[in-house]
Amino acid sequence: MTKKIGVINYGSGNFTSVYNAFRSLAPEVRVIDRPEELLSVTHLVLPGVGSFISAMERLTKMGLVDSLNKAILTGRPFLGICVGMQVLADVGFEHGEFRGLGILSGAVKKIDSHGLRLPHIGWNEVEPVRENILYCGMRKPIFYFVHSYHFVSNSLSVVSGTCDYGNKIVCSVSHENIHGVQFHPEKSQRDGLHLLKNFISA
Amino acid sequence: MLKKRLIVCLLLRNGVIVQSKGFKKYQNLGNPTAIVQRLSDWCCDELIYLDISTEPAYDLRRDDLKGPNRRSINDIISDVAAHCFMPLAFGGGVRTLDDILLRIRAGADKVVVNTSALESPGFITQAAREFGSQCVVVSIDALKTGNAVWEVYKNGGRVPTGRAPAEWAREAEDRGAGEVFLNSIDRDGMGTGYDLELLRAVCSAVNVPVISCGGVGDWEHLKQGLDAGASAVAAANIFHFTENSVYNAKKHLFEGGVDVREPVFFAHNASVEMGENV
Numbered sequence: 001m002t003k004k005i006g007v008i009n010y011g012s013g014n015f016t017s018v019y020n021a022f023r024s025l026a027p028e029v030r031v032i033d034r035p036e037e038l039l040s041v042t043h044l045v046l047p048g049v050g051s052f053i054s055a056m057e058r059l060t061k062m063g064l065v066d067s068l069n070k071a072i073l074t075g076r077p078f079l080g081i082c083v084g085m086q087v088l089a090d091v092g093f094e095h096g097e098f099r100g101l102g103i104l105s106g107a108v109k110k111i112d113s114h115g116l117r118l119p120h121i122g123w124n125e126v127e128p129v130r131e132n133i134l135y136c137g138m139r140k141p142i143f144y145f146v147h148s149y150h151f152v153s154n155s156l157s158v159v160s161g162t163c164d165y166g167n168k169i170v171c172s173v174s175h176e177n178i179h180g181v182q183f184h185p186e187k188s189q190r191d192g193l194h195l196l197k198n199f200i201s202a
Numbered sequence: 203m204l205k206k207r208l209i210v211c212l213l214l215r216n217g218v219i220v221q222s223k224g225f226k227k228y229q230n231l232g233n234p235t236a237i238v239q240r241l242s243d244w245c246c247d248e249l250i251y252l253d254i255s256t257e258p259a260y261d262l263r264r265d266d267l268k269g270p271n272r273r274s275i276n277d278i279i280s281d282v283a284a285h286c287f288m289p290l291a292f293g294g295g296v297r298t299l300d301d302i303l304l305r306i307r308a309g310a311d312k313v314v315v316n317t318s319a320l321e322s323p324g325f326i327t328q329a330a331r332e333f334g335s336q337c338v339v340v341s342i343d344a345l346k347t348g349n350a351v352w353e354v355y356k357n358g359g360r361v362p363t364g365r366a367p368a369e370w371a372r373e374a375e376d377r378g379a380g381e382v383f384l385n386s387i388d389r390d391g392m393g394t395g396y397d398l399e400l401l402r403a404v405c406s407a408v409n410v411p412v413i414s415c416g417g418v419g420d421w422e423h424l425k426q427g428l429d430a431g432a433s434a435v436a437a438a439n440i441f442h443f444t445e446n447s448v449y450n451a452k453k454h455l456f457e458g459g460v461d462v463r464e465p466v467f468f469a470h471n472a473s474v475e476m477g478e479n480v
Contacts, residue, residue, distance in 0.1 A: 013306040050334040190468040
């Protein structure tokens with residue numbers, strides 16, 4: 001079956017960059033504007049920048065909350081990027097306490113960087129926790145981060161990558177068909193594009 | 203650990219890249235999109251475009267620029283973003299939340315605000331609330347007026363504000379700025395290095411990352427900026443004239459023991475067609 005990548009357009013700032021990055025790698029990339037379209041593709045990508053609550057509000061407004069849950073349950077590969085990964089959590093604590101999609105158990109909390117400057121902005125080295133399709137073929141991968149909050153998982157087994165910034169920060173999560181990355185692969189040149197290629201091959 | 207960043211700053215004036223000296227003299231250098239691919243391939247960490255135009259619309263009729271005529275800053279951002287797999291910030295003329303939204307939708311990751319933030323500091327808070335602090339970079343242009351005294355200027359370095367850079371940086375941070383982009387007006391284009399005293403004063407005043415700009419003439423100046431506390435070092439003029447200059451700058455820093463990304467040439471031929479907006 002031909003791979004069709006669906007990039008969900010829910011008003012997130014990095015939609016264009018994510019779309020462009022996949023366009024440069026995959027033969028077929030579609031814009032997902034409506035819930036019905038979620039099942040018309042083989043792979044789902046949820047970009048995201050900005051705050052947790054504004055992402056959840058937009059997803060709710062577009063009727064994507066339940067439909068996205070269902071689409072993910074079908075087992076098609078899913079990749080959440082930055083806030084698109086954070087909304088997988090049960091709850092987010094940015095500017096208050098807000099419900100997430102509840103797909104992976106955990107909470108989005110402010111990074112405790114032990115006094116280092118926040119936001120965590122720039123290129124940082126990611127350490128894959130175990131063999132994982134996202135980092136397949138990469139040696140000492142390095143990606144671009146820009147965030148002040150991170151996903152604190154209730155289950156260590158879903159954490160697939162971490163990095164050091166005063167403390168250990170969760171960089172990526174993987175559970176069966178569900179993947180999430182805190183960093184921006186669409187902005188991470190060689191390693192970023194390599195990761196997206198790996199995701200396409202899932 | 204988080205690497206120190208090397209940022210290339212490109213000045214856009216009426217649709218073309220220019221070189222500047224003291225915020226006054228400008229020399230045309232070419233098409234804004236041609237340079238992007240090269241910079242990305244040569245390990246540039248980030249790009250900042252600052253639009254210092256005097257007209258809101260551009261009409262590139264020059265055949266030698268090898269690009270279709272472009273009408274607006276958003277067209278330029280879209281073209282640049284299509285070939286740019288690294289972080290992109292746009293500044294210049296950003297006055298309203300709509301200005302920010304248009305640039306983000308066109309492909310910018312961050313916006314740089316200057317005069318509008320000084321005139322209405324609440325704008326920083328609104329922008330941070332709407333788009334996230336990490337998207338809002340406050341740019342501060344400072345002129346040295348005395349011994350360890352500087353003044354913040356607005357409107358492209360033309361109008362004094364009576365404010366001190368460290369104090370304004372602190373307020374900008376309190377209001378939600380994610381980063382500070384610090385420019386020395388008197389060092390701009392001089393090639394004598396950053397104003398390190400100014401840089402140290404601002405770095406110690408805030409807890410957000412500070413990007414230093416203005417004055418680089420030698421790769422060692424970049425190292426000095428990082429040693430003085432900058433999280434990222436930026437330069438404009440110096441990167442235009444030397445072949446593979448970004449790579450060489452990174453190599454100098456890397457071999458000098460500075461924690462930057464290892465310089466590696468990476469060519470990615472994007473197959474995204476120009477002008478295809480989604």
